Amino acid sequence: xxxxxxxxxxxxxxxxQSMTLLCAQDMNHEYMYWYRQDPGMGLRxxxxxxxxxxxxxxxxPDGYNVSRLKKQNFLLGLESAAPSQTSVYFCAxxxxxxxxxxxxxxxxxxxxxx
Amino acid sequence: xQEVTQIPAALxxxxxENLVLNCSFTDSAIYNLQWFRQDPGKGLTSxxxxxxxxxxxxxxxLNASLDKSSGRSTLYIAASQPGDSATYLCAVxxxxxxxxxxxxxxxxxVKP
Numbered sequence: 391x392x393x394x395x396x397x398x399x400x401x402x403x404x405x406x407q408s409m410t411l412l413c414a415q416d417m418n419h420e421y422m423y424w425y426r427q428d429p430g431m432g433l434r435x436x437x438x439x440x441x442x443x444x445x446x447x448x449x450x451p452d453g454y455n456v457s458r459l460k461k462q463n464f465l466l467g468l469e470s471a472a473p474s475q476t477s478v479y480f481c482a483x484x485x486x487x488x489x490x491x492x493x494x495x496x497x498x499x500x501x502x503x504x
Numbered sequence: 505x506q507e508v509t510q511i512p513a514a515l516x517x518x519x520x521e522n523l524v525l526n527c528s529f530t531d532s533a534i535y536n537l538q539w540f541r542q543d544p545g546k547g548l549t550s551x552x553x554x555x556x557x558x559x560x561x562x563x564x565x566l567n568a569s570l571d572k573s574s575g576r577s578t579l580y581i582a583a584s585q586p587g588d589s590a591t592y593l594c595a596v597x598x599x600x601x602x603x604x605x606x607x608x609x610x611x612x613x614v615k616p
Contacts, residue, residue, distance in 0.1 A: 421601070421602050423602075423603060423604075430608070431608075432593075432606045432607060432608040432609065433593070433595075433604075433606040434606075435603045435604075438601060438602075438603055440601055440602075446601065448603060480547060480548065482548075484602050486602065492538060492550045492553040493538065493548075493550060493604065494550070495540075495547045495548040495549075495550075496547055497546060497547040498546070498547050
């Protein structure tokens with residue numbers, strides 16, 4: 391089925407460890423986004439990309455890096471995980487910035503940093 | 505800075521009731537407004553997308569309205585069912601990069 395796929399779905403990290411979250415979409419969308427969702431805070435934008443080879447910072451980018459080497463993939467990296475990065479991470483994609491056709495979200499990655 | 509507020513934070517109704525969820529935003533310069541549904545432990549499902557030039561959108565038992573000048577949107581759910589129980593999120597898009605600003609959601613519980 392067409393959509394946005396996130397891997398892994400769950401992960402437990404120790405403080406200081408690194409990891410990469412993968413987001414893949416098969417809808418030929420130009421725009422891709424990484425959000426985090428925390429209780430009482432709602433969803434907040436971490437980084438986004440407006441096309442292959444481009445990335446930009448969102449509202450809460452500190453401690454994260456991203457790459458978009460291929461149009462269909464958007465990677466979110468944590469170089470040195472901290473307990474404050476315990477969250478649920480959602481990837482999303484859209485056809486254009488004006489989102490004429492709306493957003494498509496992945497099912498999320500639940501990350502715990504101990 | 506755009507801020508999105510959703511009222512109420514939680515709502516419990518008996519099955520069959522019609523209900524209204526509210527969303528307000530501080531900056532009327534938006535491209536569009538979207539309503540999402542989120543089930544516990546799941547991702548977000550897009551329900552309705554209203555472009556800034558539109559006043560409302562309908563899908564089945566759902567109707568969303570947009571009053572951009574007053575910074576308000578409502579999601580109307582007719583004849584609620586237990587399967588409607590979920591958290592409903594409102595989000596606005598105000599920039600060409602397409603990022604969304606989310607409210608914190610309304611948690612809806614529909615009792616049989």
